[in-house]
Amino acid sequence: MSMGSAPSYFSKQIGFPQRYGIGQVNSIYSKKFTKSLSTAEAKVFSAKKHSESERRRRMRINSQYAALRKILPNLIKMDKASVLAETVRQVRELKKVVTDIDAACRGSGSECVIPSGVNKLSLEKCEGKQEGLVKATFSCEDRAGLISDMTRELRSRKGKVVKAEMVTVGGRTKIVLWVKGLGAGSEGIVSLKKALNKVIVDRPSIIQKLHLPKRL
C-alpha cells in the first residue's frame, strides 16, 4: 500500500481516508470464533485508529508547511527542509531588523518618531512659551481604551491637551502630549506622571519579547 506522493506542493488533497469497513467481518465463521476474531478485530481496529491518528498529525504539520510556503517571500526550493531553513533565516533577519530599530529608538531620547519597545515616560516643562505648558512623551503597548483612559486621567487632574502627536507601529504606540492647566508648581507634573504611569500597562508584544530572557 503506502500511497506515496510526489513533491506536489500546495494543496495536498491526498486521495481520501480509505475506509475499508473496520467493524464488519461478513464471514460465516464469525459465530464460531467470536473470541479470537474479536481480539484480532480489536487489534486491526486499534491499528487503524493509530494510523488515522498519525495521518491527522501529518496533515496538521503539513498545513503549517503550506502556510509557511505562502507567507515567506522569495522561496526558491519548496521542499520541507529548504522551507524550514529559509524560515529560520528569515526569522533571524526579521528579528535583527526589529531589534535594530528598537535599539535605534531607545538610543535617541524622545526624538524618534517610532515607538520604542520598552515602556517609557518622560515629562518636561516648556519654558518661555505659555505658562504651565508640559510636554509628555511615552511609548507603550497599544490597547483598546488607551486614549479614553488617558483623557479620563487628564480630565480628573484638570489638564487640557493643547496639542497631540501619535504613532502606532506593530501594536506599539508613541504619544506626545502638550498639556496645560495643571498649575504652576511641580505637583502638577508629579500628578500627571502618576496618572500616565497608570495608563501605561505592560502587555508584552513581540518587540518586547525579543529582549526577554529565553525561557521565562
Place this chain on the structure above:
Amino acid sequence: MSMGSAPSYFSKQIGFPQRYGIGQVNSIYSKKFTKSLSTAEAKVFSAKKHSESERRRRMRINSQYAALRKILPNLIKMDKASVLAETVRQVRELKKVVTDIDAACRGSGSECVIPSGVNKLSLEKCEGKQEGLVKATFSCEDRAGLISDMTRELRSRKGKVVKAEMVTVGGRTKIVLWVKGLGAGSEGIVSLKKALNKVIVDRPSIIQKLHLPKRL
C-alpha cells in the same frame, strides 16, 4: 526494529547508523546461488541505502526544528506542529511590525530617522544660509564601500560635506548630507543627483522583499 524515540526535544542524538555488515553474506551456499544471492544482496543493499538516505533527510529537517525551537521566544509547546504554528504566527507578526514601520517611514517625508525600505533620494537647496548649500537625503541598502563610493563621487564633483547624519537599521541605511561647493546654478544639483543615484545600488533586503510581488 524501528527504534522510535519519545518526545525528547533538543539534542536528538539517536543511537547510531546501525551498521550490520552490508556486503557480507558469510554463507557456504554463497558459491552455489551467487546469482540469486547477489540479487538479494543488491536488494538489501539498495534498501539500506534508501533508509539511510531517508534518515539523512529526517536529520536535515529535524535540525531546522531544533533551530526554530531555539530562536523563537516564548515557545510553550515544543512538538513539531506547535512549533510550526508558532513560527507562522510570529513570522506574520514580525512582518507586520516591519511593514508598519516601513509604512510609517515612507509616510513621513525625510523627517523620519529610520531608513525606509524603498530606495529614495531627495535634494533641496538650503536658502538663507550659506550660499550653494544643498541638503541630500537618501535611504538605501547598506553595503561595503558605500561611504567611500559616495565620497569619491562627491570629490570628483568638487562637493564638500559640511555636515552628515547616518542611521543604519537592519541592513538599511539612511544618510543626510549637507554639501557645498557644487556651484550656484542648478547643474550642480543635477550632477549630485546623478552621482548619488549611481551610489544607491539596489540589493533587495527583507524589508524590500516584503513589498515585492510573491514569485518574482
Place this chain on the structure above:
DNA sequence: CTTCACACGTGATAC
C-alpha cells in the same frame, strides 16, 4: 538507472 522528496503504517514511548 539513480536520486530525491514524500506519505504511509508501525512499534516504541511518554503523559
Place this chain on the structure above:
DNA sequence: TGTATCACGTGTGAA
C-alpha cells in the same frame, strides 16, 4: 488506562 508524539523503514512517483 488511552492518547498523544516520534523515528523508522518502505513503496512510489517525479526529475
